[in-house]
Amino acid sequence: MLKYTFSFVLILATICFGFSSGDPKGNGFVITGKIKGFSYPYIYFAHTEDGVSKLDSCAVKGGAFKFAGKVSEPEMVFLHTKDRRLQKVFYAENVNMQVEGDINALDRLVIKGSKVQDDYAELETQIQAHRNRVMNLYNASEAAKNAGDSIKMKEILTHAEKLYRMEYDIRMQFILTHPNSPAALQELMVWTNEANYKTAKTLYYILGPEVKSLKKAKEVAQRLDNLETVDLGNAFQDFTQNDIDGKPVSLSSYKGKYVLLEFWASWCGPCRAENPNLKHAYSKYKDKGLNILGVSLDDNQARWKNALEKDNLPWAQVSDLKGWKNEAAVKYGIQAIPANFLIDPQGKIVHRNLRGEELNKVLEKIFN
Structure with a gap:
């Protein structure tokens, strides 16, 4: 289950206020919205503050609203209605910004005033056009199937799947052509995985000095280093966390044995679906x-405990209850779960992300 997230820090609490002009402090952002035909009484603004998720609301009058606050650096925010009919992720920076649109075309909201958001909107347009091409091919393959032409259906489907995978190339090209944009930094974080981290390191080096000075850049650099450290063939990285009863368990206590290090969470459907196979x-x-x-990667002990009991998992389980900030998960470069690492008796990482029949084949080869 892929994780695509955004994180940011508001130094000052975001506020909703009447229609006076500007940020009271004069050095933050003001987001002024006007959506034609918008009849919702409130609109919501999601963000994090000092690492804690926050949700602010603002009364809407005549389709108009206004939020103000301050970010430490340009970061992603999330504007939405309670029923999520409107959902808009965009960049906020400390400037005056405007949200414009129509209730009948909420997918085409326009955000003005931020250069970083302009960069991100450019990428969004490219990605959406690409996905539309892919969807048209999937529709064509379905039409061929309904017409009884299985050969044509397979040809179109193969082309569609190949084209779909090229979305990564669009994101990589965006990073290459926008090295001085914080939006490129966020895309690098999302784009990077265990298979491409060496290329990602090269992309990181070409980023401009101002972008590299951002807090997010330090996170990206650390993730790249972590992925390199836990690459196949390298030694495991030790950690100690408490089990459900509060007793500390160290990964190093398994040295000299085969151990499958499994990252999961109670709220992760694919993780729970894999548990019977494990x-x-x-x-x-x-x-x-x-x-x-x-x-x-739970942050709620009761939910974690309930999942352990319901799935009846007989092996050791640990957590620091920090969610996606779980220190072991960070150390192993985890951006999506389920994820796992098979470590051999010499303490070397020999496989990763083994699932279903692939896991069974590897274990059969080792133990039979």
């Missing part, structure tokens, strides 16, 4: 030397 593998190979250490 239980089958564990039952089959535990007496031959397989160990599993689960690391939960």
Whole structure:
């Protein structure tokens, strides 16, 4: 389950106020909105403050609203209605910004006033056009299927899937052509994974000095270093976290044994769906030397405990209850779950992200 997130820090609390002009402090942002035909009584502004998720609301009058606050650096924010009919992710920076649109075309809201948002809007347009081309191909393949032409259907479907994977190339090209934009930094964070981190490091080096001075740049650089550290063939990175009873468990306590380090969470559907396969593998190979250490990205102990009891997982489970900021997950460069690493008795990472039948084949080769 992929995680696509944005994080930012508001130094001052975001406020909703009447229709006086400007930010009271004069050095933050003011987001003024006007949406034709907008009849919702309130609109919501999601953000984080000092690492804590916040949700501000503002009364709407005649389709107009206004938020003000301050960001430490240009960052993504989320504007939405309670029923999520309107959902708009965009960049806020400390300037006057305007949101304009029509209730009948909420997917085409325009955000003005921010150069960073202009850059991001350019990328959004390219991505949407690309996805429209992919969707047209999928529709064409379905039409061929309904017409009984299975050969044409497969040809179109193959082309559609190849084109879909090219979205990564669009994001990479955006980074290359916008090295001085904070929006490129965010895209680099999203684009980077264990398979492309070496290319991502090259892209990071070409970013402008002002972009590299941002707080987000330090996060990206750390993630790149972490991905390199836990690449296949490297030694595991040790950590210690408490189990559900508060007892500390260290990954190093498994040294000299095979251990599958499994990152998951109670709220992750694909993770929970994989648990029966893990239980089958564990039952089959535990007496031959397989160990599993689960690391939960939960932030609620009761939900974590309930999931452990419901899924009846017999191996050790730990968590620091920091959610996506779980220190072990950060150390291992985790951006999506489920995720796992198979570590051999010498302490080397020998496989990663083994699922379903692939996991069974690898374990059968090792233990039989």
